[in-house]
Amino acid sequence: MRFLSVILLALLGGQAYAQDLPLFDAHIHYSHDAVIKVPPEKAAKVLREAGVKYALVSSSDDDGTQKLLAAAPEIVVPALRPYRRRGEIGSWMHDPTVIDYVEERLHADGELILQPLNLTNLEVSDLVTFLRSLTEDDK
Numbered sequence: 211m212r213f214l215s216v217i218l219l220a221l222l223g224g225q226a227y228a229q230d231l232p233l234f235d236a237h238i239h240y241s242h243d244a245v246i247k248v249p250p251e252k253a254a255k256v257l258r259e260a261g262v263k264y265a266l267v268s269s270s271d272d273d274g275t276q277k278l279l280a281a282a283p284e285i286v287v288p289a290l291r292p293y294r295r296r297g298e299i300g301s302w303m304h305d306p307t308v309i310d311y312v313e314e315r316l317h318a319d320g321e322l323i324l325q326p327l328n329l330t331n332l333e334v335s336d337l338v339t340f341l342r343s344l345t346e347d348d349k
Contacts, residue, residue: 238267240274254282270296272315290315306345
């Protein structure tokens, strides 16, 4: 009985404390079908009414994420996925256009997120060789 009392006290005490903390949704998938069923403005309203302070949002393609970010910039933390469409999960690393896509998305708000690495010529060469190896067909 004493053990049960300790457990109940711990649970109730933890519950009261948890209610004082802001709600953070760990990850929202906001892709094609979700955007259609729950438009960005409505989704933003639901998040605000639920008391969500921040939500990591991703979508395949990036369009859903960007729409929800525009509707709730104070809540949405956009995740950047290197694949742009469903079905690319296993093949995006072989698509040489992904590098430009990721760079464009990282700089979409005008902020320079990536800083120069100041690589030596040898380091650049090694990096290029590695990246090209990812896009070559296995023979």
